[in-house]
Amino acid sequence: MPVTTKKKLLLALPALMLGYLAIVACWAWASFDPAMAGAGVPPAGQLSPRQTAILTLVEDPNFFEHRGVSLAKGQGLATISSAVARDVYLYGARFSGTAGALQALYRGVFDCCKKIDLGRDLMAVVLDARLSKHEQLALYVSQVYMGTHEGRQIRGLPQAAESYLGKPLDSTTIDEFIGLVAMIKAPNAFHPLKHRAAYDTRVARVRALVAGTCRPGGWFDTQLEHCSPGPASAASRVPSPTHE
Known part of the structure; x- marks a missing residue:
């Protein structure tokens, strides 16, 4: 040419x-x-305000x-x-x-x-x-893909709470909510029933992020591989949102 x-x-x-x-x-x-x-x-x-803070911190700071x-x-x-x-x-x-x-x-x-x-x-x-x-945010919470359970797709955090935890979303504890948010990146790879070890590792990393004991290393650092569980309770150090 x-x-x-x-x-x-x-x-x-x-x-x-x-x-x-x-x-x-x-x-x-x-x-x-x-x-x-x-x-x-x-x-x-x-x-809740605290749940909003956790979700946005992990998925969209x-x-x-x-x-x-x-x-x-x-x-x-x-x-x-x-x-x-x-x-x-x-x-x-x-x-x-x-x-x-x-x-x-x-x-x-x-x-x-x-x-x-x-x-x-x-x-x-x-x-x-x-x-x-x-x-x-309301649309995202209601329709985000949360893996498959008992042969059906799970859509939205409310349905995920009912399916994986057996309770309404507004009844989840902070640690339980962190577990749901941790799944979002790859809900079938980080599935609490099918891939428990991978799920536990992911939850520990996200809990450390929420607790403030680690931060992403860059734009593409969504895996948080350098994060490990911190000494403080995640529930006690969750930041409060500035927009309500």
């Missing part, structure tokens, strides 16, 4: 990416109302400050906003016509290339501009 042709292709790639993202943004904005009509935002208040995306330590590739955007836009309501064709395209791109696709992140930015943080 001639050098000039390679240069043209290299110059064209950023333009194509910008065009792709511009279409994603317009589609996400225009599709927000029909997408949310099928989402059914549950009432707020599913979590800057949730109440960022605008859909974040580079916080321990964040990894997804925020709570982007997880909700994925479920609302890509796997929630099924659109028809042009909107449906674009939805199928974006879903295919995400399934193929989620680690490098910026489309979901832009959807998260649009979602964050249109939906309050508390509504986002």
Whole structure:
């Protein structure tokens, strides 16, 4: 291939990416109302302030400050906003016509290339501009994937509490709630019944994070492999949220 042709292709790639993202943004904005009509935002208040603090500390440390995306330590590739955007836009309501064709395209791109696709992140930015943080959190709490139990998928922390602990979410202790949150990263790999040893190790690391005896080492440090149980009780050192 001639050098000039390679240069043209290299110059064209950023333009194509910008065009792709511009279409994603317009589609996400225009599709927000029909997408949310099928989402059914549950009432707020599913979590106590302390539970909210634990969940956001582990899954999205800057949730109440960022605008859909974040580079916080321990964040990894997804925020709570982007997880909700994925479920609302890509796997929630099924659109028809042009909107449906674009939805199928974006879903295919995400399934193929989620680690490098910026489309979901832009959807998260649009979602964050249109939906309050508390509504986002309520959706996340109600629909986050929590593994399989007795042959069925478990969706949401309330269903997980009933399935794995045999009690309502608002009756869980702090340590029990930490156990549920610890599963979120990989709920079948950190399954309390199927993979107890891996689950116990993960819970110990998350408990240390909550207790303040360790911190993520960087943006991609979601495994917390350097964390170990601290001397203090996690329940006694859980930070209180600053946004209620």
